Amino acid sequence: MGKKLKTEEILPSARRTMSAFRNFGYTFSSAVAEIVDNSIEAGANEVNININFDGSDSWITIADNGQGMGLKEITEAMRYGTERKYDSQSLGKFGMGLKTASLSQCRCLTVSSRKSLNTPYITGLCWDYDHIQKTNKWQAIKLKNTELNRKVRKPLMKNTGTVVMWERLDRIAELENPDGKRGEKRLLKMVEDLELHLGMVFHKYLSGEIKRKNLKICINGEKVRPWDPFVRTEEKLDILNPIKIPVKTDKSEAHVILEPFILPKKSDFSSDAAFESASGPHKWNMQQGFYIYRSGRMIQSGGWNRIRASDEHTKYARVMIDFPPELDEMFSIDVAKMRAKIPLQIRDLVKKETEKVVGKAKRAYGADMNTKLKRKISEVINSDEIKKEICKTNNIPKIENNFPKNTSETGGEVITSSTHADPLPVAINSTINQLDVTIPVQFQEIYETEIPDDEYFRLLRAVYDVLMEYSDSAEKKVLKEVFTRIPQFEENVIAKNSYIETI
Structure with a gap:
């Protein structure tokens, strides 16, 4: 002994x-x-x-x-x-x-x-x-x-x-x-x-x-009424395939359930009240990310646990992660049950699945934003004030002919400059119609990040960039002259973004 x-x-x-x-x-x-x-x-x-x-x-x-x-x-x-x-x-x-x-x-x-x-x-x-x-x-x-x-x-x-x-x-x-x-x-x-x-x-x-x-x-x-962060009663909710992740412990093997959701855009919710309720206690951007549960009791509500940063374009992405109490130590649950960490053993797999849902959420957001913002930008570009300024400009470019063919909502071909008296607005509208294809998601993210409070100027900048991309040097000068006549364009787009080509 x-x-x-x-x-x-x-x-x-x-x-x-x-x-x-x-x-x-x-x-x-x-x-x-x-x-x-x-x-x-x-x-x-x-x-x-x-x-x-x-x-x-x-x-x-x-x-x-x-x-x-x-x-x-x-x-x-x-x-x-x-x-x-x-x-x-x-x-x-x-x-x-x-x-x-x-x-x-x-x-x-x-x-x-x-x-x-x-x-x-x-x-x-x-x-x-x-x-x-x-x-x-x-x-x-x-x-x-x-x-x-x-x-x-x-x-x-x-x-x-x-x-x-x-x-x-x-x-x-x-x-x-x-x-x-x-x-x-x-x-x-x-x-x-x-x-x-x-x-x-x-x-x-x-x-x-x-x-x-x-x-x-x-x-x-x-x-007290329950608040489901995944709005599972909404018809347009996009539910991705759940994943059962095996996790080895000292004594046995447990499982973590990961289930991703892409929430509907506002226009697809059953009502405005339902959309507002879905924003949650901390509102949309703060509520995106992981919802971590321990035996069905929520521990964490939102946030990406340093796997990625939150941004406007992924606000519709929410991922349910549920684990049993025997994995408490792996998830580093604190006494107050307010925080959890993604275990190293499954972190890479969780990150891989997260990128899938984030990519899909960005595409959903981009489609939603373009639908709303195209309407706004078209109203400004086609306003009498802007058309009057365009008419003062000589050598109006016919750059819309470089764009891929697009069709209108009625199935007809979009009007080109040869059939329209004001070719520049036609070019711009053609650009707007092509934004879903020509503006990559990563550029949309830059636009929103740098001008977070003004969606109009985000899209206007996108239109400007794409038009410049399809123009030769002479056309670019004309475009610059016309765009700078748009109220607050220079201070909100050109001045704030040094990497935009200046002429």
């Missing part, structure tokens, strides 16, 4: 440790979502969140109808790093969420629970941050029935379940004057954000997609 080790137990400072644990990076919404995770784990199908503004006495309760706890169980639940074992489908991970999430938002956490209706009493324990700072001891405060806040007892009078209560909301009511209108307005905005966040994170549970009883979440009596 080996030599027996001499050891000494060194307990962490309660005061310093709890203070550090308050700063795990939770937002208000992600902290509440952590408590909802616990409710789902307890088998609840109904979670009621009540948020009450009363200045410095504001409070929040999160009550569920799941399996309750006795004193022994609630004591273990209040332990930092609870020793309960999580099964392969559990939403829990570290045994820290209840405490770290709650105390990231408040200074007083009370948990009460009722395990059976045959039990006449309700169990309650409290972590009081100020008490810990005063005593520097890991002392949870035991609460008798009569000592429990009425708001905690009321949901458990006729039901089993658990109630979590937050008081002294110092991280939420952090303004100098928490009792004023500004404090109330701030809390109301947080409630709005919370509704969107919970509807997104738990949308698979709220919609019944997860094989269990439909989850119902209410905030101040209002039902």
Whole structure:
């Protein structure tokens, strides 16, 4: 037998440790979502969140109808790093969420629970941050029935379940004057954000997609609606083939499911309201990318995890990635369940599949933008003002004859200069009709990136570039003269882009 080790137990400072644990990076919404995770784990199908503004006495309760706890169980639940074992489908991970999430938002956490209706009493324990700072001891405060806040007892009078209560909301009511209108307005905005966040994170549970009883979440009596980032009820949604990626672990082999989607363009949505809803809590550009799920619970909503950059042209691309809890370490899940990394073992494959969906999204975006912008540019180019300026120009080029043949919407050939009194507008319109073919996606991206706030000048620049490409030197001089008469053309196109040929 080996030599027996001499050891000494060194307990962490309660005061310093709890203070550090308050700063795990939770937002208000992600902290509440952590408590909802616990409710789902307890088998609840109904979670009621009540948020009450009363200045410095504001409070929040999160009550569920799941399996309750006795004193022994609630004591273990209040332990930092609870020793309960999580099964392969559990939403829990570290045994820290209840405490770290709650105390990231408040200074007083009370948990009460009722395990059976045959039990006449309700169990309650409290972590009081100020008490810990005063005593520097890991002392949870035991609460008798009569000592429990009425708001905690009321949901458990006729039901089993658990109630979590937050008081002294110092991280939420952090303004100098928490009792004023500004404090109330701030809390109301947080409630709005919370509704969107919970509807997104738990949308698979709220919609019944997860094989269990439909989850119902209410905030101040209002039902939270699920938000599906993939708008799977839309007819024009483009669903690409899902991929099942095997991943080897130390003990076995697990699988990651990757499923790409190209969302419809605005005109293909069932309604304007549906399009606006699909933009999500953070709007289109911020919502593109990976949606990473752990057993159906969303961990990440958008972003490309350094595989590529987000841009306007890929905003319709969204990719679902779902993995089981046994791959937590590979995905580097943090305590707050707010971030994940694509494992090196599958990163190259994910990148390859991402490029496919991104390429298709760019083509869809380009077609959408050209349809809308062709109309805008045509209105300007064919305006009486511009035609008048063109008529002042000698030696009008007939460059449209160099373009590939194109057909109109009615099937007829596009008009050329030989049958039109103003050949330059015809050339420009011919160019516009050919943009889908002649403007590569990468150039469209440059246009949009450099002039993000003005779609009109992006397309006008594209027209200018293609016309210059098809013109000889004499024609280029005439083109430059005519285009510079277009209001704000020089400052918005020529001046901002040094690589455009100047004459």
